[in-house]
Structures are given as structure tokens and as C-alpha cells.
Amino acid sequence: MKDLVWIGGAPAVAQVDTIALPADIEGGQIFKATIGRKTLKYTFPDGPLRVEVAGAIVDQWNESEIPEFAEISATDQGDGSFTLTADNPGKPFIVNVIIGTGANEIQVVTLINSPTGGTFTLTYDGQTTGNIAYTASAATIQTALEALSNIGVGDVVVTGSAGGPWTIEFTNALGSTDVPVLIPDDSLLEGTNEEQVITLVSATGGTFTLSFGGQTTGAIAYNASAATVETFLEALSTIGAGNVSVSGSNGGPWTVEFIGELRGTNVDFITLDGSSLTGVLDVDVSETTPGGGGSNERHIVQAGLADNSSVNGGIVISGDSDVTGGTFDFTINDGLQDFVALTDIPYDVTVAEFQALLDAELIAWGLNYRYRVFVAHQYTTDPVGDDKLSDNAGMILQVDSALGTLTLSVDLDGTNLTGGSYSSFIDSIGAGMYYGDSSDYGDGAGSWKLLIDGNGTDDLSPTISGADLKTAIEGIAAVGAGNVAVYELGEGQGFKFGGGFVIEFIGDLSNQATGFTITTSKSVDSDLNLQVWTGYTGSSGTGEVQTLTISGSPVSGTFALSYGGDDTALIAYNADASTVETALEGLPSIGAGNVVCGGGALPGSPITITFANALSGEDLELVEAIYGNVIESVQGSDTPAVKVTTSQTPVTHSTTTESEGPHDWNTAANWDVIELPADDDNVFIVDGSDILYGLDQSTVTLNRLEIRNSATKIGLPRRNDSFYEYLDRFLKIGAAEIVVGLGDGNGSARINLDIGSSSPVIEIHDSGTGESGEQSVQVIGVNAVNTAELLILGGEVGIAVLPKQEAHFALVTMREGNLTTGSNVKILKWNKTGGDVQSYQTTIDGTVTL
Structure with missing residues (x-):
């Protein structure tokens, strides 16, 4: 047993933790660092390297505006590890780091x-x-x-x-x-062996060939046996003997099963050339009306609602309906270079085509993240993708840059236009243009949603990636998978630094005006300042029309059609428009609803094939009449394999430099004997600096803890200047006797004691005035046998006042002072002869003497 007196004032040493990432990190894993109730997350990219990932985490940490993280600096060590250093020496921190959701791999x-x-x-x-x-x-x-x-x-x-x-x-x-x-x-x-079925159209003679993997067979008779077809295929170097088994009747259909070295493999298609067959139908497909002018709808979501500045240009391009031909050039210069330099632009370019030229130019320069240039308005209305300058349409381009204030200039050279000319200038007012900066991003807190016709995504992070936003939008029923593309604006960190996204509708929603109303919402704790507008509305353009005819007056026979590398089943010589439409819609390269057939029936009347919806407005390849088809009846599996991924990996985390300082119980230099208190010691807190850290002394049981009537504070407040405190707020310690408030002085404004499961006799003689409406002396702790005692002779005392706090006492005796008890307090005996009491459902399981 020894006596120790708190002095405080020890030199401050900053805590340093070292975090080392494991070697087997994988793309898609999530690194999580948690301080208190706040978490910083980083998702590993595909093919991650430890060194690069560590550097990215350090950058994200140091850019974080979350208060708990902002008071700690991260430093990349260049070897897949990084250090965390407290910005305030002497103030410790507690950070938990994991990859996944737990500690085990x-x-x-x-x-x-x-x-x-x-x-x-x-x-x-x-x-x-x-x-x-x-x-x-x-x-x-x-x-x-x-x-x-x-x-x-x-x-x-x-x-x-x-x-x-x-x-x-x-x-x-x-x-x-x-x-x-x-x-x-x-x-x-x-794995599963692939099977392909080869079928010839109705033929009375001639030959055909089969190709696989770039090799082609010799001529095969139209009525060949299965064995003959097998022999021809095995003769190909890309197949080889014993690697196919062919079955079927003479003249087919023939079923080809891939076996041997090609077993269990998703092989390429066999292709058939039946141009040398005789007695076949004379089928022709020709283009009647070329397709074109279609455009996908684009919308922009960006941080920022401020007026335009010299860094952001509202560039006006005026059309002219008198222009009938030729080309023009267009450049934008930032005072350093022509970062847009488009030449020989067709006079009848559409809005969508012009945007595609801008996109290609910036990507080719590698300037996609330095500049963003996109069609934002058509004077007072949103442009449509198939609008043309030659139809007197006009465009306003928005130019955003993250490079600081630069002077933009623009030049449109219409020398080679005929009949009229176009013009361009920079609107000094900005014409309703917007730009964003860090103030529109706020502190990065909270979340936001994108809504389409009122139906929203799940909560989204302000720093969401384009890929993740695409997935979220696809989850909205009106959109669906594969029907949206998302392009990132800015520096690829969501809305940070005034960034944003271009949302383009593709797939089933391509080449059409969607009619969608797109808005955003945000959580109450978000400072995001978002703007949504339509770049241009989608348009169907002109759907291509092709005409299918059969010459002569056949009375029997079959044919097939091919498009995009896909073959239809055999079609009868006298098929009607509906039959041909069904056959074409069954091709993956066309799909349901993307073609409309009319006219017919064959062979007496032609059938028109009009491409619609997702295939409208495009100049397409011709549908091809073929003399047979190859259908995959059983898809071979790709080579079976076993994949091992690591979903959760332990992170090596150590404190390489312990926090020390003038307010830390665990700093030996703060005690008069340069030792830390131990079991059965007597501790005296007479004066000295506040005791704020190292408060978990729950393994120590003192003989006596005496806190004199000085101003020294013990413990932390519920909230500091920036956030709710996550470090221990109460001094957790056991003792046989605790005495507070002896001697002269005004007393401490904060003494937080957690006696845990110990059973001390506590005497409160006096105290200071508590902070923020709280009691200056607060006590919590649960003893299973209820043997702790509390004597209040003066001062402000609170027993387990806050929710989730709890305290048990065998005896509470009150002579003077003010006592407040919470709802989770149990007292066996209460003896009160003076003072004031405020209680919230305290349980008295015994006697009360007043």
C-alpha cells in the first residue's frame, strides 16, 4: 500500500498507430475504419495492389471532413502500410479497422x-x-x-x-x-458438353461447307451421312480426331456433340456456307429505307447552384436553316491550348452526334477529368437528340473545369458551309449555366437519392462511383438492368469538388424520349446542393426498313435468316409477316419489340421489316438470307474451375507510440511518485490538471480515493466541440472508500465515477456547479449483492441519470445537497433528512426514511 498524489502536467506525446494491409487483398473488399459511431469506408478496385490501396486510403482519410477522423493524420509508408498520428498530442484515439465485417479471415x-x-x-x-x-x-x-x-x-x-x-x-x-x-x-x-444442330434448307443437290475456329471443311454433299460430316469436321486442325461425335439422318439435321479435348467447353459456333446448294429458294433482302437520326436521352446530375463564372462557359452555337451542305470546324481554347478541336463536322450534325464528337475529343486528349463539355440547353428549351443546326436549332454548351480561373475563347469556322453559316459565342452572363465547388458538396455527411417519376434508389453516398450509381438506377422498376449508362464528371469522387454524373438511357430505353421526370432528394444531415437537368431528350429517328422477297413461284421449301451472327429457325416458303416477325424477335441480336413486319404472305407478296424501339434510328446491317442454320441445342459450359476469394482479411493494427500527456491517468509522470496507482493504494487528487484520458482503471481496486474540493475535472463531457464523445467518459475504478469534496475551494464542475462491481462507501461533502445542466458529481455502477453505500452531505450528485446508465446501492443517506436519480437506479434503503431530490422511477427495494 502506498499513497499517490495526482500532479498532472506531464509532457504531451502524440499517439501513433500503424496499420498494415494483408497481402491477399482482393477487388470488391471493403476496408472500414470506425471511430465511435462514425465509419470511413474504401472499396478496393479490381486487381488491387497493397501499396496503391494504402495510398488511396490515406488520401481518403486526410480528405475526410468527419470530425472524429479530421483530428488524426494518416501517412502512407509506401509499403502497403500507413500510420495514424493524433493531431493533438496527449489526446488518445480509438480506431477499429477491418476488411469485411469481423476479425477472422x-x-x-x-x-x-x-x-x-x-x-x-x-x-x-x-x-x-x-x-x-x-x-x-x-x-x-x-x-x-x-x-x-x-x-x-x-x-x-x-x-x-x-x-x-x-x-x-x-x-x-x-x-x-x-x-x-x-x-x-x-x-x-x-463440365457439360456442347451440342450444335446443323440444318440445311430444302435443297435437291449441291454441296455446303462448315467452318470452325477459322478452318473450313471441304465441300460436303447436301445428303451426306452423319459419319461423313464427322469425318470432315475432325479433319479441321481446330477440332481434331475424336473431339466431335455427329449423329442424325442422311441430309440432316445433324447433331454435333463436342467431346474429347473439347468436352465440357463453351465452344465457338460452327458456321455454314450453303451458297453451293441447288434447288433452294431464291430469297433476297434489300434496304428500302436507311435508318438514322436516333439518339439516347441524357440527363446531368451535378453539385452546384451558383451563378456562372469565367471558369465555366455558356457557349452558344446558333443554327441556320439556310445551310444546305458542307462542313464546319469548332474549337474551344483555355488560354493554354485548344482542348476541343473538331474539324470537318457535317453541316447536318445532330445534337447527339455533336455530343459524341465532344466526348471522343476529350477522352482522346485524356482531359475527361479536367474538362467537362456537354450540351445543356437549347436556348429556352431542352434540346432533342435529333435536332440539327441546319434546321435552325441552337445549342448551349456548358464547360466546367477544375483547373482554376481560365479565360475561354471559342471559334466556329463555317467557311466550307453552303447556303448560310453558323455562329458561336460565349454568353458572359452564363445563360442559366451552373457550376459546382466544394461548398455544394458540404461536409460529405448524409446521403441522397435519385428519383425517376417519384420512385427512388436506396440511400446513396455523396462519393458514390458511376458504376454503383448505374446499379442503383437499374434497381428502379421503370429502368431495369442494362438500360442505363452513367458517366462520371469531375475527379471521379461523386459530387466532391463540384463533380456529378451524366445519365444516358440505353438498351430497351435507347433511341426514345423516355418521358421520365428525374429529381433528387437528400437526408436531413446532408449539405449537398444538387442540380438536375436534361442534356437532350432521346429521339427515335428514322427506323430502317428492309424488304424480304422470294423470286419465282415456289410451292415448297424453307429458308432461314441471319442477323448479328444469330440464325433463325427454318421458315416456310409461304410464311406470313407475323411468322417472320416472331423468328426475327427470337434472335438475341434483335429481341422482342424491336422489329415490326408487314405485308406478305410469301412468296407472292414481299414482307417489310421495320426496325423499331431500341434498334430505331440506326443505320443497320442487312438481314441475310441463308441456306441453313446452326443452332446451339446444349450450351457447353466454360471449363469448370474452382475459385477462391478472400471476403474478410485481418488487418495488422498496432499502437507504436502510446499517447501520453498532462491529462492522462496512465502517464506515470503525472503522479508524485512517478508510478501508476495499483490495488490497495491511497490516491489523493488535491489539484493539478484535469484527468480526461486513461479512465479505464477497472482492473484496479484502491483502498481510498480522495478527491479534494479543487477545480480538477475528472472525466469527459457527453459532447465536445465537434461530436459526441466516444472515449471513456467516466473514471472506471474500484475502491473501498471514495471521498469527494473535502477541504476549501469551489469544487470541480465534473467528477464522473464508475465504480463497476466494487462496493465502496462513498462520501460526497461538496462539489462545484455542474456543466450544461448536468450534476457535477455523477456515479454509476452495479454491484450484484448491493453492498455499496452513498452518503451525501452537500453538493450536486447524479446517480445513473442518463438512459442506459445503471446503479445499485445498499444504502443512500442524504443530509444536504441536491440529488438526481435516473430510471435504472435500485436502492435497498434510503435515509433522507435534508436536501432536495429529483427522481425518475428509482426502485426502492426496502425502507425509506424521510
Whole structure:
């Protein structure tokens, strides 16, 4: 037992933590750093390198405006690790870092390309399992791994369905450890054999050829047997003997199964050339009306609602309906270079075509993140994608730059135009243009949503990537997967630095005016300042029309059609328009609703093929009449394989320099004997600097803790200047006796005591005036046998006043002062002869003496 007196005033030393990323990080993993209730996240890119990822995390940390993170500086060490240093020496911090959601490493084993048989093995740190069936259960995988000499029973927990994926968590002796990645051997897995069916149109003679992998067979008779077709295919160097099995009748159809070295493989299509067949229908497809003028609708979402400045140009381009031909040139200069230099632009260029030229120019220069130039208005109305300058339409371009104040100039050279001319100038007022800066991004807090006709995405981060925003928009029912493209503006960090997104509707929503109303909303804690406008409305343009005819007056026969590398089934010589339409819509390269057939029926009347919806407004390739087809009846699987990914990886985290300072209980130099208090010691706090940190002394039980009536504060307030406190607020310590407020002085405004499960006798003689309406002396702690006692002779005292706080006392005696008790306080006996009490549902499980 010894006596220790608090002095304080020790020199301040900044805490330094070192974070080392594991070697086996993978794209898509999420690094999370949590301080208190705030989290900073970073998603690893594809093919991540430790050094690059560490640097990116450091950049994101130091740019963060979250207060808890802003008082800590991150420094890249250049080797896949980084350090965190407290900006305020002497003030400690607590940060938890993980990749995933926990501390143990988790690896996921997945069978890909749907194996149909066979086995595989897993190797861990040089030790290999026995053969594991492709349909194995999780228990089987766990048993196989635990049989290895370097993995003990209970060191892995495997979950998942039979056939996988299997999730393997490393526990016990291998828990919280960066373990080696499992290495699979999948050479004995088996896949699905591909089958393709070859069918000739009705023919009475001649020959055909088959091609595969760039090799072509010799001429094959129209009525060949399956064995003959097999022999011709095996003669190709890209197939080889024993690698196909052909079945079917003479003259076909023939079914080709890929076996041997080509088994279990998604092979290329066999292609058929039947141009040398005789007795076939004379089928022709010709272009009647070329397609063109279609455009995809574009909208812009950007941070910023400020007036235009010299850095942002509202560039007006005026059209002229008198222009009947020729070309023009267009440049934008920033005082340093022509960053847009378009030449020989057709006089009848559409708004959408002009935007495509701008996009290609900036990307080719590598300036996509330095400048953004896009069509934003057509004078007072939103432009339509197929509007033309030659129809007297006009455009206003917005030019945004992140390079600071530059002087823009523009030049439109219409010397080569005929009949009239176009003009361009910079609108000094900005014509309603907008630009964004960091003030429109705010502090990065909160979230936002994009809404289409009132239907919104889930909550989105202000720094969301274009890829993630695309996925979110696809989740809106009116859009759907594959029907939107998103392009990032600015520096690729969402709305930060005035950035934003261009949203283009494609796929099923391409080449049309969607009619969508696009708006945004934000959470109450967000400072985002967002603007949404239409770049230009989509337009269908002119749908291409092709005409299908059959010459002569055939009374039988079949034909097939091919488009985009896809072949229809055989079509009868006398098919009507509906039959041809159904056949074409069945091709993946066309799709339902994208073609309309009219006229017919064949062979007496031609059938028109009009491309619509997603294929409208484009100059398309001709539909081709073919003399047979090759249909994939069974798709071969890609080569079966086993993939091992790491979904959760331990991060090496150590405190390399402990925090020390004048307010830290754990700093020995703050005590008169240059030692820290231990069990059975007597501690005296007479004066000295406030005791704010190192408050968790729950493993220590003192004989006596005496806090004199000085101004020294003990503990932290609920909220500091910037955030709610996440460090320990109460001095957690046990003692046989605690005495507060003896001696002269005005007393402390804050003494927070957590007696835990100890059973002290506490005497409160006096105190100062509490802060922010709180009691100056606050006590919490639960003793299972309720043997702690509290004597109040004066001062302001609070017992477990706040929600979720709790306290138990065997006896509370009150003579003078003010006492406030919370709703989770239990007292066996209460003896009050003076003072004032305010209580919130305190439980008295005994006697009350007043």
C-alpha cells in the first residue's frame, strides 16, 4: 500500500498507430475504419495492389471532413502500410479497422462454370486435401481441411450448400490471423458438353461447307451421312480426331456433340456456307429505307447552384436553316491550348452526334477529368437528340473545369458551309449555366437519392462511383438492368469538388424520349446542393426498313435468316409477316419489340421489316438470307474451375507510440511518485490538471480515493466541440472508500465515477456547479449483492441519470445537497433528512426514511 498524489502536467506525446494491409487483398473488399459511431469506408478496385490501396486510403482519410477522423493524420509508408498520428498530442484515439465485417479471415470457395462431375483438391500452406467431390457438403469440406497437419480440428468453420459456394472462416488457433490463401486444383472437374444442330434448307443437290475456329471443311454433299460430316469436321486442325461425335439422318439435321479435348467447353459456333446448294429458294433482302437520326436521352446530375463564372462557359452555337451542305470546324481554347478541336463536322450534325464528337475529343486528349463539355440547353428549351443546326436549332454548351480561373475563347469556322453559316459565342452572363465547388458538396455527411417519376434508389453516398450509381438506377422498376449508362464528371469522387454524373438511357430505353421526370432528394444531415437537368431528350429517328422477297413461284421449301451472327429457325416458303416477325424477335441480336413486319404472305407478296424501339434510328446491317442454320441445342459450359476469394482479411493494427500527456491517468509522470496507482493504494487528487484520458482503471481496486474540493475535472463531457464523445467518459475504478469534496475551494464542475462491481462507501461533502445542466458529481455502477453505500452531505450528485446508465446501492443517506436519480437506479434503503431530490422511477427495494 502506498499513497499517490495526482500532479498532472506531464509532457504531451502524440499517439501513433500503424496499420498494415494483408497481402491477399482482393477487388470488391471493403476496408472500414470506425471511430465511435462514425465509419470511413474504401472499396478496393479490381486487381488491387497493397501499396496503391494504402495510398488511396490515406488520401481518403486526410480528405475526410468527419470530425472524429479530421483530428488524426494518416501517412502512407509506401509499403502497403500507413500510420495514424493524433493531431493533438496527449489526446488518445480509438480506431477499429477491418476488411469485411469481423476479425477472422474468411475465404470463399466457389465452383464456376457449372461442373457436372469430377473432383478437386485444396492446398493450404503446402498441405493438400484428398479428392473432394464437386457436390461435397460443407461438413465434407471442413473434414478434409481439418485432416491437414497444419489445420487443427476446430480451426476452420465451413458453411454453405452442397456443391458450394463454401464459406471458410479460420478460427481458434488460426483466428485473427492473415492466413495463406487456399490453392485449388480443378483439373479433374468435368463440365457439360456442347451440342450444335446443323440444318440445311430444302435443297435437291449441291454441296455446303462448315467452318470452325477459322478452318473450313471441304465441300460436303447436301445428303451426306452423319459419319461423313464427322469425318470432315475432325479433319479441321481446330477440332481434331475424336473431339466431335455427329449423329442424325442422311441430309440432316445433324447433331454435333463436342467431346474429347473439347468436352465440357463453351465452344465457338460452327458456321455454314450453303451458297453451293441447288434447288433452294431464291430469297433476297434489300434496304428500302436507311435508318438514322436516333439518339439516347441524357440527363446531368451535378453539385452546384451558383451563378456562372469565367471558369465555366455558356457557349452558344446558333443554327441556320439556310445551310444546305458542307462542313464546319469548332474549337474551344483555355488560354493554354485548344482542348476541343473538331474539324470537318457535317453541316447536318445532330445534337447527339455533336455530343459524341465532344466526348471522343476529350477522352482522346485524356482531359475527361479536367474538362467537362456537354450540351445543356437549347436556348429556352431542352434540346432533342435529333435536332440539327441546319434546321435552325441552337445549342448551349456548358464547360466546367477544375483547373482554376481560365479565360475561354471559342471559334466556329463555317467557311466550307453552303447556303448560310453558323455562329458561336460565349454568353458572359452564363445563360442559366451552373457550376459546382466544394461548398455544394458540404461536409460529405448524409446521403441522397435519385428519383425517376417519384420512385427512388436506396440511400446513396455523396462519393458514390458511376458504376454503383448505374446499379442503383437499374434497381428502379421503370429502368431495369442494362438500360442505363452513367458517366462520371469531375475527379471521379461523386459530387466532391463540384463533380456529378451524366445519365444516358440505353438498351430497351435507347433511341426514345423516355418521358421520365428525374429529381433528387437528400437526408436531413446532408449539405449537398444538387442540380438536375436534361442534356437532350432521346429521339427515335428514322427506323430502317428492309424488304424480304422470294423470286419465282415456289410451292415448297424453307429458308432461314441471319442477323448479328444469330440464325433463325427454318421458315416456310409461304410464311406470313407475323411468322417472320416472331423468328426475327427470337434472335438475341434483335429481341422482342424491336422489329415490326408487314405485308406478305410469301412468296407472292414481299414482307417489310421495320426496325423499331431500341434498334430505331440506326443505320443497320442487312438481314441475310441463308441456306441453313446452326443452332446451339446444349450450351457447353466454360471449363469448370474452382475459385477462391478472400471476403474478410485481418488487418495488422498496432499502437507504436502510446499517447501520453498532462491529462492522462496512465502517464506515470503525472503522479508524485512517478508510478501508476495499483490495488490497495491511497490516491489523493488535491489539484493539478484535469484527468480526461486513461479512465479505464477497472482492473484496479484502491483502498481510498480522495478527491479534494479543487477545480480538477475528472472525466469527459457527453459532447465536445465537434461530436459526441466516444472515449471513456467516466473514471472506471474500484475502491473501498471514495471521498469527494473535502477541504476549501469551489469544487470541480465534473467528477464522473464508475465504480463497476466494487462496493465502496462513498462520501460526497461538496462539489462545484455542474456543466450544461448536468450534476457535477455523477456515479454509476452495479454491484450484484448491493453492498455499496452513498452518503451525501452537500453538493450536486447524479446517480445513473442518463438512459442506459445503471446503479445499485445498499444504502443512500442524504443530509444536504441536491440529488438526481435516473430510471435504472435500485436502492435497498434510503435515509433522507435534508436536501432536495429529483427522481425518475428509482426502485426502492426496502425502507425509506424521510
